[in-house]
Amino acid sequence: MNELLEELxxxxxxxxxxxxxxxDEDLHYKTKELIVEYFNNCDFNCLPELLDLYLWKTGCSHELLFNYRKTVESDSFTKLTTFGNYASYITATSLYINNLHSNVFYPxxxxxxxxxxxxGNFEYPIFLDMNPQSDTYKSLCLFxxxxxxxxKPVMMxxxxxxxxxxxxxxxKQKIYHIDERGALITNADAEYILSKEMNPKSPYWKIYV
Known part of the structure; x- marks a missing residue:
């Protein structure tokens, strides 16, 4: 996992x-003990690969997840991927706990x-399945x-x-590149083809490719 993070x-x-x-939004709270504690508060065992990710970079701020301007300039939104940015562990676990008893955000x-x-919004995230009893355990699923x-969430x-x-x-294949403004520019068709090849178990890409 750490080799992948170095490559990224x-x-x-x-x-x-x-x-x-x-x-690295939670930079000042980047310890194994704190990260594990936040996941324990959700009754989750923090996956080793997820712990490695958050010890590398703790994730993005609320502003970079939800508050970009939805205008013709929104393509300049600072993004890691076509589908946005991963949340800081504090934000992700807090959203989970807030939703757990009320299902105010998600069913x-x-x-x-x-x-x-x-x-850009709360409604349609990509989830990480944390349930060891689930058929999609450890996969990323779009709701x-x-x-x-x-x-229901669909494995992506x-x-x-x-x-x-x-x-x-x-x-590496220039499916993603950064323009002079710092905006992420993508080739959607090429991304779908590659993603389908790289994720053969995931039905999401079969919908589009």
Whole structure:
């Protein structure tokens, strides 16, 4: 996992993506003990690969997850991937706990799933399945009924590692590149093809490719 994170950092530096300087929101709380404690508060065992990720970069701020301007300039929003940025561990676990008893943000089908990646709103995150009893355990699943036509999260990346490998290849193959404004520019068709190849268990890409 750490080799993947080193490779991701390398491609972000090479591409000149400014997101790299904005992915450590909880920098002053970056200890193994604190991260594990926050997940324990959710009754989750923190996955080793997730712990490695948060010890590398603790995730993005509320502003980079939710508060970008939805205008013609929104393509300049600082992003790690087409689908947005991953939340700081404090934000992700807090959202989970707030939703747990009221389902104010997400329905019951999203219980035992960590809201993980966001692109501008609360409603349609990519979740990380934290339930060891689930068929999609450790996978990343999109909850977005208007897109997936499903009232349940749909598996999008086979695992956290597969997500990272997919993102790294998107940068290496210039499917992602950064323009002069620092905006992430993507080739959607190429990304769908690559993502389908890299995540053969995930039905999401079969919808589009």
């Amino acid at each position: 950092e390398s491609v972000l530096i090479e591409s000149g993506n400014p997101i790299l300087n904005n992915m 019951k089908c999203c219980d035992n799933m960590l809201p993980f990646i966001f692109y 977005c009924p208007p897109v997936t036509k499903s009232d 990346y086979d695992s956290l590692e597969n997500w990272l490998k997919t993102v790294i290849l998107c940068y």
